[in-house]
Amino acid sequence: MSVVTLISLILLSLGFAGAEECTMYAAVGKNKVIDHGLELLGQSFHLRWTHDSKIVYDTRKNTEPKPQTTPNGSLLLTNLQLNNTGSYQVTIYDNMGKLVLDKTTRLCVLLPVFKPRLTHTCTDASVSLRCDVGNSVDVNVVWSHNRQTLPGSTDKTLTITKAMLKPVDRYVCTVSNKASEEKSDDVNPECTEDSSSTVLLFGMKLWLMVVILAGGGGLLLILIVITLVCVCQSRRRRASRIKEEEEMRLAPLTQPTRQASLHHHPPKSQSRTRTKNRTPSQATQNSRPLPLPRSPQPEPDDAPPIPIPRRTGPRNHRS
Missing domain, CATH: 2.60.40.10 (Immunoglobulins)
Known part of the structure; x- marks a missing residue:
């Protein structure tokens, strides 16, 4: 068992050692030319390009889609994508079928970096x-x-x-x-003299926080004063309304008493004026209380008749 494990580790290490590294790099969306390194080839040469053992270009065969090549037969790749990564092999034969060139290039397509x-x-x-x-x-x-x-x-x-x-x-x-x-763009790192000594409060400059707090406190005080004034006015209106309702409720009870007092007690100015204009006799007579009027009483049936005085007029003297 240990021998099998050892052999597996050896084969795995050999596989990693034999893995091809990238010999050429290109960014996604860019164009890349894979050059075979020879001078201008004539029409008699047989040129073939393969990508991961798949024929992508052959001068004596029609391949679809057929990539572009430069005048000397180098492979031109446009608008590269990540799937274009792989091994590109070029083989060139002369007109006699003799191998002139056999070259492999490992291309790695990477994402482009962003502007910092x-x-x-x-x-x-x-x-x-x-x-x-x-x-x-x-x-x-x-x-x-x-x-x-x-x-x-x-x-x-x-x-x-x-x-x-x-x-x-x-x-x-x-x-x-x-x-x-x-x-990146050019940057001039300017620092003001007080930028390092600026006191911060809740992540903002101290003077700005003081202005904000002072303004907020003043606004709160104004709101409190307005609220107190409104409450006082509301209480006064309520008390006045309650008083008016109480007077209106008691008005039917107090109005007859006022009228009677006004009837029996005339104003002092009028009484004094009348007293001055009266004679002493009138004043004496008026000072006595007037007798109350008696209501008429029904006369009994057996009451004696009331004598009626005779009327005497001027007599006519006869001549």
């Missing part, structure tokens, strides 16, 4: 530059300062001191893989 975005952050004594590569994987990063490559700077973050920073400095990060390359 360069940002910077200022701290107390340094500036941190960050090269954002997006979704690109297996990329190399190179930093440039004033178009001069910085050796040894291959990380996505570059830190420099403020003492080294100058107003004319320009920094660029270059991202690349084996198939494509992209550069």
Whole structure:
């Protein structure tokens, strides 16, 4: 059992050792020419191209679809995709059928890198530059300062001191893989004097937070005052309405008493005026209480008749 396992491991290692590595790289969507390395071929030569042992071009056979070739017979691949990855073999024979060239090229098609975005952050004594590569994987990063490559700077973050920073400095990060390359825009990492000492509160500047809180507090105070005024006015209107309703409820009970008091007690000014205009005798007589009027009583049937006085008129003297 151990011998079988050992043999399997040996064969597996030999298989990995014999695996072909990529000798040519290209990006998705690009064009690529696979050159066989010979000079211009004549019409008498027999040229054949294969992709993973499948014939894709043959001068003596019709292949569909037939790829393009250059004038010397090199293979031209357009609008590459990931499935174009593989081994491309070229075989050339002369007019006598003798093998002139047998060459294999391993092509690897990769996704292109995205254009990086360069940002910077200022701290107390340094500036941190960050090269954002997006979704690109297996990329190399190179930093440039004033178009001069910085050796040894291959990380996505570059830190420099403020003492080294100058107003004319320009920094660029270059991202690349084996198939494509992209550069970021030039960035001048400017830092204001108070940017590193700015006090933050809840992620915002302190003075801005103070203004916001002061404005909010003033608005809240105004709302409280308006609410108190509205409550006081509402209570006053309610009390006035209750008082009016109470007076209207008691009006039928108090109105006869007022009229009687007004009837029996005339105003003092009128009584005084009448008293001054009266004579003493009238004043004495009026000062006595007037007798109350008696209601007429029914006369009995056996009451004696009331004598009626005789009327005497002027007598006519006879002549």
